[in-house]
Amino acid sequence: MGSLFEELEAREATAQARVEEIEAELAELSGKLELARESLARLRIARETVAEVLAEMTPEKSAVGVDDDWPTVGEPVASAYAGAERRVIGVLTVPKWRPGMGAEVLPRVYRDILEVVADAPGPVRAKQIVPRIGLPAETGKIEGTRSKLKRLVERGWLDEDTPGMFTSARRRGSDLPNSR
Structure with a gap:
């Protein structure tokens, strides 16, 4: 037993x-x-x-270009x-770049990103930018910064000739943005 x-x-x-x-x-x-x-x-x-x-x-309606079909x-x-x-x-936080428009129209983090890209000797990746703008090099911060970079490319502030590699937008003479 x-x-x-x-x-x-x-x-x-x-x-x-x-x-x-x-x-x-x-x-x-x-x-x-x-x-x-x-x-x-x-x-x-x-x-x-x-x-x-x-x-x-x-709510304010602009006298120019108000379309009654769109919400106010x-x-x-x-x-x-x-x-x-x-x-x-x-509110459009990152407006489409136009001649004569300076970086001062952008939110601070976007201006910081533009400054880092402008100071870089060549194309940069999101993971290189993150520590330079004061964020920890964590996956979430890198991905968030990458989406901001893509938004800046879409709106004409940056170029992305190679996927994931960002540079300052190349423009002709008087088209250069006033970044500072």
Whole structure:
């Protein structure tokens, strides 16, 4: 009968180990859940704050080029999200480059990116720019910077002759942007 008790003790030890393993997983998931809840709360607060600011703003219509088919600032518009409403802010953070337009029209991070690219001896990659604009060299920061670089290319501020390699936009004489 000694072997039956030994078998039960072994099974009990295995079950105890499994319980401890699941408790550890539960503790880890509880930590992740708490972080996700905090992130959700911050996003809700941000959305509510933006909604308050937009509600306080008075919508302005320009006398030139207003199309009645397009929503105006603050006007609710249909969304791809079922039953949700989104408000049009009406701000283009990176405008399309035009002759005479300087980098001062861009948000600070975009101006920093343009400065790093302009100072580089040749084409640069997003992962080379990230530390030079004061961000940690993490995948998320690199990808975010890459999307900003692509946006600058699309809007005429930078060139990308080789995929992933960015340079200052080459323009003719008087077309050069005032970057500083």
